Every structure is written in C-alpha cells, then in structure tokens.
Amino acid sequence: MTVLVLGGGVSGLSTAYYLTKQIPFSSISLWEASQRTGGWIKSQKNEKGIIFEQAARTLRPRSEAGANTLNLIEELQLSNDICPIYSNSAAAKNRLIFVKGKLHALPSSPISLFKKTSPFSKPLIASFLKEFSVPSKRIKDEPIYDFMKRRFGIEVADYLMSPLICGICAGNAKEISVYFLLGKLFEYEQTYGSITKGLIFNMLAKKTELPKSSLLSKMRQEKWSVYSFHSGLETLPKKIHKVIESKGVEMSLNTKCTKIEFNKKELIIHNQKNTVRKKHLFSTILSEQLAVLVRDEHPKLSTLLEKIQSVNVAIVNLHFRGTLIKDPGFGFLVPPQENLPILGVIYDSCCFEQKGDTVLTVMMGGHWFKKYFSNFTNDQQFYEIALNHVKRILNITESPLSYKVTILEKCIPQYTVGHRKTIEQIEDYVRKAELPLSLCGMSYNGVGVNDVILAAKNL
Numbered sequence: 001m002t003v004l005v006l007g008g009g010v011s012g013l014s015t016a017y018y019l020t021k022q023i024p025f026s027s028i029s030l031w032e033a034s035q036r037t038g039g040w041i042k043s044q045k046n047e048k049g050i051i052f053e054q055a056a057r058t059l060r061p062r063s064e065a066g067a068n069t070l071n072l073i074e075e076l077q078l079s080n081d082i083c084p085i086y087s088n089s090a091a092a093k094n095r096l097i098f099v100k101g102k103l104h105a106l107p108s109s110p111i112s113l114f115k116k117t118s119p120f121s122k123p124l125i126a127s128f129l130k131e132f133s134v135p136s137k138r139i140k141d142e143p144i145y146d147f148m149k150r151r152f153g154i155e156v157a158d159y160l161m162s163p164l165i166c167g168i169c170a171g172n173a174k175e176i177s178v179y180f181l182l183g184k185l186f187e188y189e190q191t192y193g194s195i196t197k198g199l200i201f202n203m204l205a206k207k208t209e210l211p212k213s214s215l216l217s218k219m220r221q222e223k224w225s226v227y228s229f230h231s232g233l234e235t236l237p238k239k240i241h242k243v244i245e246s247k248g249v250e251m252s253l254n255t256k257c258t259k260i261e262f263n264k265k266e267l268i269i270h271n272q273k274n275t276v277r278k279k280h281l282f283s284t285i286l287s288e289q290l291a292v293l294v295r296d297e298h299p300k301l302s303t304l305l306e307k308i309q310s311v312n313v314a315i316v317n318l319h320f321r322g323t324l325i326k327d328p329g330f331g332f333l334v335p336p337q338e339n340l341p342i343l344g345v346i347y348d349s350c351c352f353e354q355k356g357d358t359v360l361t362v363m364m365g366g367h368w369f370k371k372y373f374s375n376f377t378n379d380q381q382f383y384e385i386a387l388n389h390v391k392r393i394l395n396i397t398e399s400p401l402s403y404k405v406t407i408l409e410k411c412i413p414q415y416t417v418g419h420r421k422t423i424e425q426i427e428d429y430v431r432k433a434e435l436p437l438s439l440c441g442m443s444y445n446g447v448g449v450n451d452v453i454l455a456a457k458n459l
C-alpha cells in the first residue's frame with residue numbers, strides 16, 4: 001500500500017506516526033509545503049534561553065484527547081522533558097479579563113462562585129441556580145453567545161463565554177457553533193433540560209476509563225493543570241518528525257501539492273516538481289487549501305470544503321528585563337465588546353520561569369483581523385499597537401529588550417453554526433464517490449493540538 005500524508009503540522013506528523021504503527025509494511029510519504037515541519041507550533045529560543053512561543057504553548061492533560069497525547073508522549077520517550085503548570089499555581093488559577101479600563105480576576109474556585117466579583121453584578125452561583133428553571137429549547141445548533149445568554153444571562157455570555165471563545169479559536173461567539181465547540185453543554189440542555197443539572201449528573205456519574213499510562217497517573221497525582229516542555233511545545237512535533245523518519249516515512253519539505261486527480265481508486269498527485277501515484281491520501285492541510293486541489297474533478301466537494309474558513313492571528317512576543325507583572329497569572333482576555341484591537345495577553349513568564357525576566361505574548365486579530373488591521377503594511381505597526389496596550393494595561397514603563405511579530409495567516413478554522421452539517425456532507429460525498437481520501441487536521445473535528453492528534457489516531 002502506498003500512501004501520502006499532506007501537511008507536516010502536528011496533525012500530519014501524528015497521522016504518519018500512527019500509520020507506521022497501523023500499517024507497518026506500507027510505503028508512507030509526507031509532503032510539507034514549507035521548509036520545516038511543526039506547523040503553527042514553533043518555539044524560538046534566544047541565546048539567553050528565553051522562549052518565544054509562536055502560537056499554541058500549552059497542552060491540557062484532562063480529557064480523552066489529553067490522555068491520548070500523554071500516551072503518545074510516553075511512547076516517544078518525552079516524559080522527562082515535560083514542564084507542568086500545577087493546579088494550585090497562580091498561572092493555573094488566576095485568569096483575568098480587561099473590562100471598562102480595568103483587569104478583573106475571573107472566579108477560580110467553587111467558593112468564589114458565591115462571591116460577587118466585578119464586572120459581574122451578582123455572584124455567579126445566582127446565574128447557575130436560575131439556569132435550572134430556564135425552559136429548554138430543542139435545537140440542532142445555535143451561536144455560543146445566544147446559547148449562553150439564553151441559559152445564563154448576558155453577563156456570562158459577555159464576560160465569560162465571548163473571551164473564552166477568543167482564547168480557543170480567536171473567534172466571535174456570536175457566530176461559533178455551540179454544538180461543535182461546547183458539545184457537552186449543548187448535550188446537557190438537550191438531555192436534562194438544563195446545563196447545571198447536566199453538570200451535576202456528570203459529576204455523579206461513573207467516569208469513563210481513560211487509557212492507563214504511568215504519565216497519566218503522574219499527572220493526576222501531581223495535579224497538573226496544563227503542561228509544555230522545557231524547550232517549548234515544539235519539542236513534540238520535532239520528536240515525532242525524528243521518530244517517523246527513523247521508521248522509514250519519506251519526508252519531503254518544500255513540496256507543495258498543486259493538484260489531485262482521482263483515477264479508478266488510485267490517485268495521481270502533483271507537486272511543483274513531479275507527479276506520483278498513490279493508493280490513499282491523508283489530507284491534514286486546511287479544508288480551504290484542499291478545496292483548490294480537488295476543484296477540477298470534484299467541484300461540489302470543493303464548495304463544501306471552502307465553507308470552513310480560517311482567520312488570521314497576529315502574535316507579538318515581548319521580552320522585558322526583570323519581573324514586571326504585579327498580579328501573576330495566566331494572562332488576560334479582552335471581551336470583544338470592549339472594541340480593542342487586542343484579543344488578549346499571555347503572561348508566559350508566569351507560566352514558565354524565563355530567567356527572572358518578563359515574557360508576554362499579545363494575541364491580535366482573529367475574527368476581527370480585517371476590522372483592525374486591513375491597512376497595516378508592516379510588523380512595526382503590530383508591535384506598536386501591542387506594546388502600547390501592554391504598557392497601559394499592565395502599567396509597564398520599560399521598553400522591551402527584544403520582540404517578535406508573527407502573522408499567522410489562516411491559522412484557526414472557524415466552526416460556525418452549521419459546521420456539523422458541512423462535515424456530514426463532506427463525509428457523505430467522499431463515501432459515495434468512493435474516494436481514497438481521509439480527512440484530518442484542524443478544519444474538521446477540533447482545533448486543539450490534542451484534538452488533531454486523537455483524530456489522527458482514529459483515522
């Protein structure tokens with residue numbers, strides 16, 4: 001069997017990795033359009049040992065997908081490279097939002113739900129209790145914002161959910177699908193008539209057994225909240241690359257697929273230099289990129305793939321001398337109704353020690369990229385916006401020792417309302433046309449690193 005994996009991000013790398021285990025005697029090739037693998041995961045270490053993370057920086061260990069990644073890490077013999085953030089640390093507990101000119105700490109423990117904390121006008125427990133009696137609505141899907149406003153009220157939608165959706169997918173909660181991004185909460189309303197009731201039933205229910213591994217036990221024992229690696233998150237894709245190469249996967253960098261032809265259950269796949277024939281294709285590139293490659297032969301499939309659009313995110317990493325954060329934590333998010341050009345700031349040096357200095361990452365754009373930056377022409381403009389906001393909000397007067405601006409083009413797919421139907425239609429088309437094609441990656445069933453690794457395993 002000859003197979004090709006398209007895309008060398010963590011999704012493509014893990015697809016190739018699991019294929020080497022599942023079909024060990026096949027010939028596996030991987031094409032990556034750029035000069036490196038790892039995709040958006042890129043950790044840049046400077047001569048002083050300061051790490052600038054370009055996009056994703058931590059992984060969550062506590063879910064089926066999180067447990068699967070821990071298993072993979074153990075298989076890759078990376079357990080000793082892990083750097084956890086423990087649940088009782090400020091970086092795990094202190095999450096802030098910037099509302100009406102001030103930073104506010106979000107409730108972080110069951111007790112804090114009983115206290116009134118600004119910007120909320122009442123204790124959050126009141127919204128949860130009221131939610132019991134809100135009539136349920138039979139729906140197939142809804143924007144997350146509408147769902148939360150209907151169930152918990154406008155403050156939860158504005159101050160909790162909208163910023164959280166910015167953090168997860170740099171998206172607008174008024175457009176993102178609740179079914180797809182918050183499937184459990186959606187299911188609770190549909191099954192129990194109330195989210196709060198669903199949460200309680202879920203807490204009392206017998207937990208599904210997660211795959212056992214010694215790393216998983218260690219994580220539970222030590223109470224990790226999230227984790228990365230001592231040399232940054234890129235440790236993971238780098239190691240997968242090394243392992244799959246050693247197992248015989250033929251890796252081709254700077255190799256951009258230009259066209260795919262489906263010929264009697266065989267594929268003819270073109271790149272800038274040559275053409276190859278393969279029995280099966282695993283596409284982990286963005287659905288909108290794949291749409292272009294299949295358009296000539298399968299225009300209907302192409303139109304469906306194009307429906308899943310991604311947004312640009314601008315990242316500005318800043319490095320200052322000394323410890324400048326007065327209230328340590330994970331960082332802060334800016335709810336969209338504040339109408340500011342930044343989405344949030346991560347306090348990297350509060351999460352992982354950075355030689356006693358302060359390292360911050362400012363995230364900008366996402367759904368609002370065009371609104372704020374359509375006329376920007378150079379990195380300096382992004383840097384100035386980021387620095388001015390950081391200085392003002394965090395009361396920093398110093399100038400950074402170094403910085404880096406990165407524009408991540410089409411970085412996060414947006415699962416808008418109707419995403420489920422689009423996925424079903426795509427799967428239906430591939431099945432009926434008997435295309436030797438498997439789809440994986442951020443565009444389909446989860447945008448997180450854990451999600452795409454699990455999806456690769458389950459292909």
Ligand SMILES: C=Cc1c2[nH]c(c1C)Cc1[nH]c(c(CCC(=O)O)c1C)Cc1[nH]c(c(C)c1CCC(=O)O)Cc1[nH]c(c(C)c1C=C)C2
Pocket residue numbers: 040054055056058059060095164166167168169170313331332333343344345346363364408411412447448449450
């Ligand atoms: C390029 C920017 C990215 C933003 N989100 C993601 C990237 C790559 C992907 C992402 N981030 C989170 C998740 C949820 C599941 C997980 O794997 O952890 C995903 C898929 C978590 C997250 N990251 C930030 C926040 C505030 C959150 C929410 C949950 C939490 O509080 O831990 C930081 C952050 N990420 C983005 C922005 C704008 C931002 C703001 C500080 C976009």
